[in-house]
Each structure stands twice: as structure tokens, then as C-alpha cells.
Amino acid sequence: MQLIRHQRTVHEGHKDYACDKCEKKFGQKVHLDLHKKAVHEKLKDYACDECRQKFGRKSTLLLHKNITHAGHKEYTCGKCEKKFGKTSNLYQHQRTIHESRKDYACDKCEKKYGYKVSLLIHQKTVHEGRKDFACDQCEKKFGIQSNLIKHLKTVHESRKDYVCDNCEKKFGLKSTLLVHQKIVHEGRKDYACDKCKKKFGKKAHLIRHQRTVYEGRKYYLCK
Numbered sequence: 001m002q003l004i005r006h007q008r009t010v011h012e013g014h015k016d017y018a019c020d021k022c023e024k025k026f027g028q029k030v031h032l033d034l035h036k037k038a039v040h041e042k043l044k045d046y047a048c049d050e051c052r053q054k055f056g057r058k059s060t061l062l063l064h065k066n067i068t069h070a071g072h073k074e075y076t077c078g079k080c081e082k083k084f085g086k087t088s089n090l091y092q093h094q095r096t097i098h099e100s101r102k103d104y105a106c107d108k109c110e111k112k113y114g115y116k117v118s119l120l121i122h123q124k125t126v127h128e129g130r131k132d133f134a135c136d137q138c139e140k141k142f143g144i145q146s147n148l149i150k151h152l153k154t155v156h157e158s159r160k161d162y163v164c165d166n167c168e169k170k171f172g173l174k175s176t177l178l179v180h181q182k183i184v185h186e187g188r189k190d191y192a193c194d195k196c197k198k199k200f201g202k203k204a205h206l207i208r209h210q211r212t213v214y215e216g217r218k219y220y221l222c223k
Contacts, residue, residue: 014027015027017029017032018032019035019040022039022040038056038057039056042132046061050065051068051149052149053146054145067085075089076090077090077094077098079094079098092114092115096114101114102114104116124143125143131143134148137156150173153172159172160172162174162177164181166184166185167184182201193210195214
């Protein structure tokens, strides 16, 4: 029986079990049940003891720990040498980055994405206005679990895990570190004013410049 099921699902691609709440299909009923519990019922019983992220399946938790925390990435892109822990992530990377494909379009605003999960997150947070992940230490809510985890680490735990290798300055977010390195150490100013050609390292600084200089707005700093 197991051999027949294996042949049908793996080699013949049969997916006979469809979720009645979304269009996702599965080759085995147990996988459908796990999907419903984790995605639609929000039951995530397996928590990572290193980063607080929660998962609906124990196997997904183990895969997360193996890739994210142990750093096991066995699949390498032949075009840029970037490494991945799963073949599916490697294929998605090649399609979206190297082939520039964006196969998932939003039916409400026509925005396109390379990943289906990115489209679903966009629809949930932007068009439905959902923020399902609430901080248990303050009243702030987030649409994405990863943003909640970043908030907890940087705001409530005051962690700064990202260190600049040029000046040893520390940051709570990797994105902030990258912006710092680009502006301070590389001297890049990628945002130019279309009226006076003045350049800025951050888009927010360009917008503030345009509003104060050309729109007459005033920003008052608290002393």
C-alpha cells in the first residue's frame, strides 16, 4: 500500500486531497490535515527554542533549525553560488532572480510577485488589513510573524546582533546594517532630487528634503 501511494504521489504527481478553504492540493490526507491545522486553524505547536518562531509540523521545525541555525545549505545555484537548504527554494530563486519571473499577480491591484507566499501575505496584510501576530509585551500587532520576532528582539530584548566589520557599530536589524555600510563606508547616495539634483543615502531623507524645500513643510525636532 505504501509503495503504491509513493508511486502515485511522487512519480505520477497525483494530488487527490484538496483543501476546501484554499486551492492547495496534497498527495496524502495526513498532509492535508496538517496544512489545515497549521494554516487555517493557526495551530502551531512546535516552537523553535532559538528564535521563537512557531511551526505546525515537527518536521518543519527540524528543517528550520537545520537550515537557519545549523547553517546546512546543500543546494548551490550554478549562476551566483548562493546556497539553499531546500531544492524548492533553489528553484524559486532561479526563477525569480535569474529569470526575473513574477508568476503570481494580485487580482485587486495587479502587483506581481515571484513567490506565491509573497502574494498571499500581500493580500492578507494590504487588502484585508490583517495583523494576526500580536506582541505579548505591548499592544503592537504585525501582519508577518518574522516582523513580530524582529520587534521582540530589537525593542523588548534590546538585541543588536549585526555588527559592522568596518567600524564595529552594532544594529538590531540586518537591513539597517546594510544601509549603514552602503551610506557610511561605500559613500553611496542612490536617491537624487529631480529638482535640484541633490543626492541622499536614504529615501526618507530625500522625501523630507522635497517636503521642506519645495512644499514648505516644517519639521520640528524635540530638544
